[in-house]
Amino acid sequence: MITQPNHVPERLGLLATSAVDPFLTEQLLKGEQVHGGIDLAKVVEPLPEDDARWWVEPIRSLVEDTMFEFREDRTRADAWLAPRLHATLRLTRREAADKRLWNHLALAVAPDYVVWRHLSEPTANRPERRIAAERFRGPADRQCFSRLWWAAELFRNGSDYEPVEVACGNQDLIHTVLRSELIDHRPTAQALVRLLKSGRVSGGREVNGLSVAINAAGATLIYDILAPDQPRDPVHLRDWIAEAESAPPVERHERPNGPDEDPVPEESVAVLTSYFAELFETAPVRGRKSGD
Template structure:
């Protein structure tokens, strides 16, 4: 029986435990690349022959992001997230495999991980800056590529990626709101985004603090309010999603200067998003009154 090693030209599955053992100081600082030969030997080949597992389109996408956003790395997030999602046409089950993201980070694009997440060196830098290991092998809310793919998956409205740009364009939303379990509910995610956009449009002071407080309050309230009942969603059209995934073999590369189209698997009901937006606006107004009174707790009942 012939043993097939993973190839740098195809995505594969790299056990997180193996990847972690290769995250030494030199790798985390960007001084050296991970040990490619050892990692390729440890990786498991994905048997599916579809072109969606080819690494070249992803690599080109990441090179373009680094070239475009060299002056402000955080600006790469809203540009990259929808395009990464539309390039890596995955089911949620496939995207939940941390070994896939470990391979992408360790073998395909470790340079992007360090470029995007390496701390800026201060004037008094007595320690070599390093990337957090979780950016290579962490969960879906922190791993360099998984967090962007899942942000796009949770915030797209069917084929429309415009909400993803708004979500990933705000680091407080990307780093705080998307970690909440309630954001798996599409109307909730879109309603929080709408409140965030309303705050931005009104030039709200200390918007990051307000958004973080709102997300915390919504998370607490969600334990009793049942947002799925208040703003019900419709089940996605799995057939449309799978058809979109199958089209990867014939789809052209994503465009650099316009948003791609996601899977037309259904949009969140407008009435549900509207209802939850009003509820979250009320919660935010309540928090504002508490702040005006100088209170720091968040009673909601």
């Protein structure tokens, strides 16, 4: 397995997608050799030096611990890393929407993690092990690190990351639901997690079927009316971001805490959980027999 680049920057930067492709070599996408890092640094736009959030060392330390802890089961790493990445890299949603940041993190700071996590296993049809280029510079629901950060942002319940661990423990939920605008409605996100925890919904086909049903119903039913959420106070997020300069490294053995925001109203979560459970009874789940 490849190691980190010879030159790892001290601070995060912005790497334009147009500048990424020359560094996505066949050797990298096959997990054989990473770039040196020096040439890549020449095309990176620096971020403000007076912001402590852009130091790379906490992120490098976190991904190295992840690779060690989950060396026997890479897919389990997502549920552990997502809340810790979110709590380490304290961003506004506007900042997190900038693909250039994630391009830089994946290619300059931790390409070895991207290879470790997403190098495919050989199969009869595709014997060559390979990493999809979108894991380095793809859309938010596919790129290695942005998918975890956004999963943590959308599935956390105020400061509580426990729902994030549940959501990220199901790969199909992340791949399917992160593409839906409905997931930005907090009661919807928490109701999905509650159905997963209850065991009512589990496998990939069931998650996909439920997602189709929820999106279809959402076209005619406004979930904000059925299950209202309370407005979020931006002060809590600003305070949490400001504390990044003095915050200690995130705990490895205990779940970290997110912004000190109010949790989702319990009544709204309960209403949607019940409603989604009813939707699931008639959801188009491939392979499910009528009456199951």
